[in-house]
Amino acid sequence: xxxxxxxxxxxxxxxxxxxxxxxxxxxxxxxxxxxxxxxxxxxxxxxxxxxxxxxxxxxxxxxxxxxxxxxxxxxxxxxxxxxxxxxxxxxxxxxxxxxxxxxxxxxxx
Amino acid sequence: xxxxxxxxxxxxxxxxxxxxxxxxxxxxxxxxxxxxxxxxxxxxxxxxxxxxxxxxxxxxxxxxxxxxxxxxxxxxxxxxxxxxxxxxxxxxxxxxxxxxxxxxxxxxxxxxxxxxxxx
Numbered sequence: 516x517x518x519x520x521x522x523x524x525x526x527x528x529x530x531x532x533x534x535x536x537x538x539x540x541x542x543x544x545x546x547x548x549x550x551x552x553x554x555x556x557x558x559x560x561x562x563x564x565x566x567x568x569x570x571x572x573x574x575x576x577x578x579x580x581x582x583x584x585x586x587x588x589x590x591x592x593x594x595x596x597x598x599x600x601x602x603x604x605x606x607x608x609x610x611x612x613x614x615x616x617x618x619x620x621x622x623x624x
Numbered sequence: 625x626x627x628x629x630x631x632x633x634x635x636x637x638x639x640x641x642x643x644x645x646x647x648x649x650x651x652x653x654x655x656x657x658x659x660x661x662x663x664x665x666x667x668x669x670x671x672x673x674x675x676x677x678x679x680x681x682x683x684x685x686x687x688x689x690x691x692x693x694x695x696x697x698x699x700x701x702x703x704x705x706x707x708x709x710x711x712x713x714x715x716x717x718x719x720x721x722x723x724x725x726x727x728x729x730x731x732x733x734x735x736x737x738x739x740x741x742x743x
Contacts (some may be wrong), residue, residue: 531730548729557733558669569731603671605664605728611684613659613671 517606519616526622528593535587535619537602545604547585548580554599561600562587589621597623626650627717628719628733633737635661640709646702646734647718654697659730660704662715662739673704677724686712709741741743 520538527533537547547565550558560569562578563584575590589596602616633642644660659674673683673693681693692705702719716738720730 546728549728552669557735558730559733561729563726563729563731599668603669603729610682611671612682613661613674615661615669615671617741618668 516611517614521616521619524620528624533589533592537585537616542585543581547580548595548603549587551598571590594623628734630737633739635740638743640708642700648700653695653700655724658702659725660719661718664715711741714741716737
């Protein structure tokens with residue numbers, strides 16, 4: 516089945532920009548979605564279809580996707596952005612249609 | 625407002641069975657794609673099973689043959705019957721919804737229910 520790879524951790528100072536990569540073969544041909552999960556809480560959708568945001572998600576959270584890497588970007592990082600972030604794709608031709616990335620822990624220094 | 629509430633988790637011995645429930649409010653489970661996703665302690669998210677709006681189902685390899693996903697439209701509830709449980713099934717189990725017409729991502733999640741399999 517399809518594999519999505521993320522770095523285990525990313526550290527960023529407050530006010531700076533965090534970039535979280537999600538690698539997959541030809542991922543640029545798929546729609547990528549991103550979830551934020553804070554400790555003890557359920558995941559929350561923060562970006563869908565590569566770069567769209569659900570209502571209530573701030574504009575400083577954005578996404579892009581090209582080639583073999585999709586990227587979630589958090590600008591002007593705040594302490595409240597500290598969380599685990601997961602990318603996800605839907606592989607319609609697979610018996611394992613929903614694939615999650617390995618997850619990245621974002622630490623605000 | 626869409627809300628999903630899971631129940632049915634708990635401590636179970638290896639080889640035992642559990643049935644998880646996910647009660648939905650604010651929309652109909654029959655008009656959406658509903659999935660179970662689990663997270664082992666300290667680990668990432670793992671998709672387990674999906675019930676498509678057309679009634680078809682899919683399972684991850686480790687769940688196929690042991691787990692059964694179903695729904696009760698009259699009660700607006702999604703279920704996951706889990707049989708022959710092993711230590712590797714210990715996890716928080718979330719139910720999640722993908723809207724009809726937008727099956728590729730999950731826009732609503734429950735709070736999760738913890739399943740602990742003891743040996």
